[in-house]
Amino acid sequence: MNKADSIKQNALPDALPNFRNLSVTLRILLICNGLALLGALLLANAWSEVSLRMVQIAALLAPVLLSSLLLLWAAQPWLSRLDWMRGGLAVNALVVALTLIAYYLGGELYRPSGRADAGFDAARYALLGIATCTFLLAYFRWRSRALSRALHDAQLQALRARIRPHFLFNTLNAVLSIVRTRPEQAEAALEDMSDLFRMAMSEENNLVPLGQEIRLGKQYLALEQLRMGGRLQAEWKVDAPDDALIPPLLLQPLLENAVYHGIEPLPQGGCIRIGLRRSGGELRIVVENPCPAREAVPHPGSHMALQNIRQRLALLFDVEARYEAEHGKDFYRVEIALPHTQEKTA
16 A cells, blocks of 8 residues: 555645754754844843843753754654644643753753742743744644645646647557557557556655656656657666655656657657666656757757656755756756655655
8 A cells, every 4th residue: 555645645734844854953943043032132131131141041942942853853753643733732742841851950050049939930931932832833834834735736737747748649649550560569558658647647645656656657668669669768777665755757757858858859869867776865866868969959848847846846855855957068967866765664
């Protein structure tokens, strides 16, 4: 069973942030330190006191913030199974507990001698922790709501980009041309085309197994080879697990771009080189193809699919994904790096 998250199953607006995501961690650090600076400005009576107040706030904020981020990172698999309300209560309880532990272990650093009402300070710090935590969760929820619509629109655009009339007509014409002389090959081509369109028309998932995308890409190239013959060749180098998760319809549009804008305009054709490998915590995808010299008239096309890939990577992985394209004099190369996750650990 495909364990990749479905958009309908994983309701983005009500999901807690992924505390193992680098961009989430950076945003939490920036927002918390920004709130600390604002508090220092409000408490200070002069500019010379701002730095002192900031140090006083950071003395409690730093251990609570860092320990919270560490424990939330460890608890992420458990938190991901909770809805937003229960998850939010769990996160708030964790932050309050860490705040009180740091307060009482801090001794005179947080409880100067001469202050009798230590319970008031403890309650105040706990309430400040709840307020900050609630604000952060509300911010990430708002951001998720704002991006979920954009992600949905981006996936619809990807679907429309895949069902291109020229591809359908060319494939049907290629099948008709061999249906009498090579009926078995024509039947296999129709089955491949059916799989391609079934995948494109099926319910979109956030992430799908890499092996599924590879099979889809090979089916697409087999159809194009039926049309272009020996002019189109492909070289695959796969050094990544099949259950690694990537966004759906990520590889096929890269191949389509290589065929449509690179191999097809060349009279002699060429070879598309596809490399997929795991490098540490990253999954790297490289697609390179020959193309007409840059001085030649470019093949018409909007490149909407490639723009859509960039947009989906940004929405799904934020700063943890990279998309780089290099257009040489007679070649075009696309490299994508994204976090490596697998079905069993997603």
